[in-house]
Amino acid sequence: MKGPRLRSFGLGAVDYLAKPFWMEELVARIRARLLLLEERPRRVLRWDDVRLDLDAREVSIESTGPVSLTRNEFDVLAYLVERPGRAMTRAQIAQHALPPNEERDDRTVDSHVARLRKKLGPAGARIRTSWGIGYQFAPPEESS
Incomplete structure (x- = not known):
């Protein structure tokens, strides 16, 4: 059986952060996602x-x-x-x-x-x- 991480990606997740996590890592992942959104041309x-x-x-x-x-x-x-x-x-x-x-x-x-x-x-x-x-x-x- 697939673990929760693989199952999440199969359901459409684009990222996964397991607990416990570092707040710095969460902020860095959010910033990276926002940069990707800004760079993508509007559809x-x-x-x-x-x-x-x-x-x-x-x-x-x-x-x-x-x-x-x-x-x-x-x-x-x-x-x-x-x-x-x-x-x-x-x-x-x-x-x-x-x-x-x-x-x-x-x-x-x-x-x-x-x-x-x-x-x-x-x-x-x-x-x-x-x-x-x-x-x-x-x-x-x-x-x-």
């Missing part, structure tokens, strides 16, 4: 007149301004937009975009998608239904 995705800032967790439409999304709506949108053209099942969307301690059935995903389409206006039409599968984000056509 901003754009389509039509929508701007999705993955780091700031903000969505805006050029013509109307900021779009108010719940945490779950944002996570569902980000999950789909980061996988353009790929049909994702409702179960995949629920597993990767919704918290494990909340309801994660097919109808919950459908509700989030319906609200996203409405809040995004015409740009929401890019979230397409893949019949018998789930949903996909249809990216804009590349112009040559």
Whole structure:
């Protein structure tokens, strides 16, 4: 059986500090992580007149301004937009975009998608239904 350290990394941890620890080591690890965040370019995705800032967790439409999304709506949108053209099942969307301690059935995903389409206006039409599968984000056509 894996130890707690390996299990933590398997669950998505990027660092692990065992007890007892030195305060100096904790501060040094935090500083190192903050430096990595500062050096990384912002992840901003754009389509039509929508701007999705993955780091700031903000969505805006050029013509109307900021779009108010719940945490779950944002996570569902980000999950789909980061996988353009790929049909994702409702179960995949629920597993990767919704918290494990909340309801994660097919109808919950459908509700989030319906609200996203409405809040995004015409740009929401890019979230397409893949019949018998789930949903996909249809990216804009590349112009040559």
